[in-house]
Amino acid sequence: MASAVQTIHLRMPFNLGAVNCFLIKGKNGFVLIDTGTSNNQGKVEKALSDAGCHPGGLKLILLTHGDFDHAGNAAYLRKVYQTSIAMHAADSGMVEWGNMFASRKKANGFIGFLATLIFGFGRAKRFKPDLLVDEDFDLYAYGVEAQIIHIPGHSGGSIGILNPEGELICGDLFENVKTPALHSIIDDLKKANASIEKLMEYKIKNVLPGHGDAFKWEEFINTWER
Numbered sequence: 718m719a720s721a722v723q724t725i726h727l728r729m730p731f732n733l734g735a736v737n738c739f740l741i742k743g744k745n746g747f748v749l750i751d752t753g754t755s756n757n758q759g760k761v762e763k764a765l766s767d768a769g770c771h772p773g774g775l776k777l778i779l780l781t782h783g784d785f786d787h788a789g790n791a792a793y794l795r796k797v798y799q800t801s802i803a804m805h806a807a808d809s810g811m812v813e814w815g816n817m818f819a820s821r822k823k824a825n826g827f828i829g830f831l832a833t834l835i836f837g838f839g840r841a842k843r844f845k846p847d848l849l850v851d852e853d854f855d856l857y858a859y860g861v862e863a864q865i866i867h868i869p870g871h872s873g874g875s876i877g878i879l880n881p882e883g884e885l886i887c888g889d890l891f892e893n894v895k896t897p898a899l900h901s902i903i904d905d906l907k908k909a910n911a912s913i914e915k916l917m918e919y920k921i922k923n924v925l926p927g928h929g930d931a932f933k934w935e936e937f938i939n940t941w942e943r
């Protein structure tokens with residue numbers, strides 16, 4: 718079956734690899750999952766436009782978590798498309814204050830370095846989300862058949878989005894840069910493991926990570942060792 722989810726691949730600056738955003742076409746508009754780094758503003762707009770998503774047609778921007786490489790264009794796109802930004806409450810401090818450790822136990826030097834020195838999740842890119850969401854949030858009201866699953870581990874407010882086709886947009890709980898794996902930056906391993914256990918209760922076919930290519934859930938979970 719053709720996927721209802723379109724992946725938008727974006728190159729990050731400074732050879733930092735790539736990041737994905739996802740555009741879901743709904744009944745009467747689109748929902749954008751994540752927004753990429755701010756060097757990609759034009760690319761995201763073009764991808765949206767090519768898909769037929771214009772101002773008025775983007776019903777919601779939903780963030781898997783608050784890191785700058787996922788939230789970097791959210792404030793800009795909200796303005797251009799006159800839409801709302803939704804995310805989990807636990808990560809809102811990351812985007813409101815540019816504090817990448819708002820929902821984390823450990824101050825990870827690498828993320829901190831990138832966020833503050835290189836990208837400068839600067840004031841212009843910071844924002845207050847319009848909607849704080851959790852598993853009871855109804856995406857169907859935005860024309861999209863999918864559910865939110867709270868999957869902390871990479872950050873406290875990380876969420877996944879699962880559609881009826883069994884495609885899971887997992888944010889940065891997993892990555893597939895070389896091979897499918899837990900993301901290299903896990904703030905709370907216990908929570909990450911609990912999130913994986915939780916995901917095993919759902920019908921998942923393919924995982925669409927924030928970094929790297931989609932992978933088959935079954936192949937990953939069969940070889941997963943905690």
Ligand SMILES: [Zn+2]
Nearest residue numbers: 782784871889
């Ligand atoms: Zn992240």
